[in-house]
Amino acid sequence: MEIPVYTLDAFTNLPFKGNPAAVCPLLHELNEDLYHKIAAEMNLSETAFITLINPADTFTSGKRFRLRWFTPTTEVDLCGHATLASAAVLFQYKNNVNPTLVFETRSGALAVSKKKEGYIMDFPLNPPTKEDHNDFKDIIEAIVGNHPIQEVCFSRDTKKLMIRLPDSCERSLLTSLKVDPVALLNSDSSGRVRGVIVTMKGSPDCKPGFDFYSRYFAPWCGIPEDPVCGSAHTVLGGYWSKKLGKKKMLAYQCSSRGGELELEVRDDGRINIAGEVTAVLQGVIRL
Structure with missing residues (x-):
């Protein structure tokens, strides 16, 4: 065959x-x-x-x-x-x-x-809900160590945890995170989390004007880091649309390979990802 x-x-x-x-x-x-x-x-x-x-x-x-x-x-x-x-x-x-x-x-x-x-x-659009940091403290430590975080949200439909870094952070903090996939995998064995998104507000005033940045890690699915993840943006799109008051956004996933996504959150509960x-x-x- x-x-x-x-x-x-x-x-x-x-x-x-x-x-x-x-x-x-x-x-x-x-x-x-x-x-x-x-x-x-x-x-x-x-x-x-x-x-x-x-x-x-x-x-x-x-x-x-x-x-x-x-x-x-x-x-x-x-x-x-x-x-x-x-x-x-x-x-x-x-x-x-x-x-x-x-x-x-x-x-x-x-x-x-x-x-x-x-x-x-x-x-489909999978907007996350805000969660208590302490409910995911082991995962958070495995991802960002001692760095401060602004908010933690969780999408139950996708089992994706989202960690937002403070707006005062430079993009270099996100790009320089070194995540041990074994340590992350061992930080939660309950099955409730299948992937972790780390995100931060972008710089829309700087060309090309990204509204937010992210990285995505999913060792529970055999993926230490997914370079550019469309399904993660079904979570991110809903979150940042509300925070920024925008329906159309330009996102950049800043893994070592990097990639651009054009997003449009629709009124029918879905999202266009281009x-x-x-x-x-x-x-x-x-x-």
Whole structure:
């Protein structure tokens, strides 16, 4: 059996920046064990598998597809950058004729549309609620050490904890954080947290005018640090929209690779997440 595979860098227009995802278009479903083995072999934060829903469709003509995402260790409910990459494969390599594609996923139907540069994803909004710092003190210490924090919030739907640094902090504090994934993993074994976002207010007056910055860590899912995480921005978007009084925002995830996300919080309880994609590899998995 031969399975086509593509590697694309999402939320960037440059190779080797943004967040790399592997994408495998499949003519039929694989057995569960094989999904996990391929994702472990690719060893990226996510490997996406696209399958046809209607047997009469092709990757060129179809409008709706099934989409699943796997980290090197587990299947996840929602992934932004691999959804962006999957749409790019269908539009760029399969020459899909439709302006909008819909993916059936564990998080419901997710639409992706072409824009002038890049793509726009229609995602659920997962605004977090404020929490007591002391309820997560071990995780906070593992992430930021003794640095001060301004606020702690938690999204129960995504199991993502959000730690906000004070506005007085320089961006260099966020970029210089050195997080030990083993220590972070050991800081909570209850299963209530699956990922931690660290964020701070941006500098909208400085070009290109980012409204907020973030980094994201998820060792519980086999991802020490996710370079640019779309699903984390379903949490961040709702939070910062209220804090800043803005519906449209420009965000930057300042991992070592870095990536830009355009956000628009909608009145219907969803969020548009837009970004560019750069393809870097095309190959075949032979089994």
